[in-house]
Amino acid sequence: MILPIYAYGQPVLKKVAEPIAADYPDLAQFIADMWETMEEANGVGLAAPQVGRSIRLFVVDSGPMQDEGKEGEGIRQVFINAEIIEEAGADCSYAEGCLSIPDITGDVVRPEQVTIEYEDEHFVTHTSTFTGMNARVVQHEYDHIEGILFTEHLKPLKKRLVKRKLEKIRRGDIELKYRMKFVR
Numbered sequence: 542m543i544l545p546i547y548a549y550g551q552p553v554l555k556k557v558a559e560p561i562a563a564d565y566p567d568l569a570q571f572i573a574d575m576w577e578t579m580e581e582a583n584g585v586g587l588a589a590p591q592v593g594r595s596i597r598l599f600v601v602d603s604g605p606m607q608d609e610g611k612e613g614e615g616i617r618q619v620f621i622n623a624e625i626i627e628e629a630g631a632d633c634s635y636a637e638g639c640l641s642i643p644d645i646t647g648d649v650v651r652p653e654q655v656t657i658e659y660e661d662e663h664f665v666t667h668t669s670t671f672t673g674m675n676a677r678v679v680q681h682e683y684d685h686i687e688g689i690l691f692t693e694h695l696k697p698l699k700k701r702l703v704k705r706k707l708e709k710i711r712r713g714d715i716e717l718k719y720r721m722k723f724v725r
């Protein structure tokens with residue numbers, strides 16, 4: 542089932558999300574809905590708060606973000622109860638976007654490598670290190686479960702430039718490409 546994506550301005554996007562246990566109700570269906578919703582919106586990642594649930598769960602499919610011919614280097618993974626262990630490497634700048642903040646992109650600086658501990662959909666614990674685009678998407682989605690949006694990382698001048706556009710998104714005064722839920 543395709544879920545509506547909560548737009549900028551929704552309070553759930555600003556909450557630190559809660560961990561979940563393996564007996565979380567209808568988890569397999571929820572994960573299937575997350576994939577379906579992300580794919581319908583042509584996203585490369587989606588976090589549970591973006592569909593209105595303040596839980597520490599996100600999905601990533603970074604294949605489409607890899608350079609041509611290197612799509613196989615992407616990851617397709619469910620991350621549950623993730624905690625970043627370490628970020629390392631040089632700071633990299635990349636123009637990010639977000640399904641909750643349509644039609645806005647902006648350069649965000651992040652370390653090029655991230656080590657993260659998480660559980661998969663079977664609640665098996667993993668510790669993985671990601672670099673490049675995989676790290677970028679994981680860091681962006683991880684921010685969502687910490688209640689942080691990429692626009693908060695923009696430089697002050699860029700923040701001022703997108704302010705009016707953000708207010709329009711908050712009000713729902715935008716052209717919809719997929720189902721969204723606004724605060725109004």
Ligand SMILES: [Zn+2]
Pocket residue numbers: 638639640641681685
């Ligand atoms: Zn996002």
